[in-house]
Amino acid sequence: MVKIKVDEDACVGCGSCVEDCPNDVYELDKEHGKTVVVKEEDCMACLSCHEICPSQALEHNDIHVAKRLYIDRKVNRALNKII
Amino acid sequence: MEIDEVRGDFKPEIIPKETQGDIDDYEEALHVLMKFIGSMSSALEQVSGRGANAIVYQAGKRMGHEAGKLMEKTDDIEKALGEMGDILGKEFYFEMWKPSDQEGYTTENNGETSVKLLFMDCVVRQALRRTGLPQKGPLCYLLYGYMVGAVEEVMDIKGKLDIDHFGPNACLKTLTIKWGGK
Ligand code: SF4
C-alpha cells in the first residue's frame, strides 16, 4: 500500500498540497505550519502534490510509477536534431 | 552522414519476415510521433477552439466502437472493463478505483451506474508532457471517446466519461452508463 512521507524540514506549510489533492489526503497543521497525512488510504498516486509542492517535501513509496519515455536523454538528443 | 543501410529485394506482396531496426529505433520513432501528435493537437485547438475536443472525441469513439466489436458482449460492467483492459494493454494501464469509505466499485444514481477508473500509464499523457502541453486538452478526449465507444458497443448502452482529476502519474475518470440502450 502507498506510503507517504513528508520531509518536515523542507515543508514550508504553504498548503498547496492540501488544496490540490482531490482526495483530501493532507491537512495543514496550523500550529506547526506543516502538512500532515490524514487519509493515506485514499491516495491514488496521481502525484499532483509532487508537482505543486514548491519545496519537494513529499515522497510516495510503493506506488505504480507511470512510464515516462519522454524523459529519455538519449532519445531527446537524437530528436532535437530533427524537430 | 553514415547510416546502417539495409539493402535487399522488395516486392509489395511479400511481407518481410522482419522489418529491421531495433527497439531503440522504434523508441525514436515513437517520440517523433508524440511530437507530431502534440503539435497537431495544439494546432487543432488553436483553429477550432473547444470544438477540437468534440472532433477528437468523435474520432476516439469511432475507434472504440470498432474495438468493441471484437469483444464479447456483456451487461456486466466489471467484465466489460476487464476486456477493455486487455485490449488497451500496458500502454493504457487502468484499474477501477474507489475511495476507502465506499463499499463497491460501482455506484447507482437515478438509473445510472458509475465507476471510477484510474489510468496509470497513458501514451496520451506521455505525448502531452513530451510536448509541454497541458493535460485535459483535445488529445485526452481521444481516450475518453475510445472508452465510451468500446463500452457502448460491448454493453449496448449509452455512456459518458468525465475527468475527475489529472496528475503527472495517474488520472482519475468516472465512467457513467445509462441503462436502456442507445
Ligand atoms: S498523489 Fe494525488 S491522491 Fe495522493 S496525496 Fe498526492 S495529490 Fe493526493
Ligand code: SF4
Ligand atoms: S505543498 Fe509542500 S511545502 Fe506546501 S504544505 Fe504541502 S508539503 Fe509543505
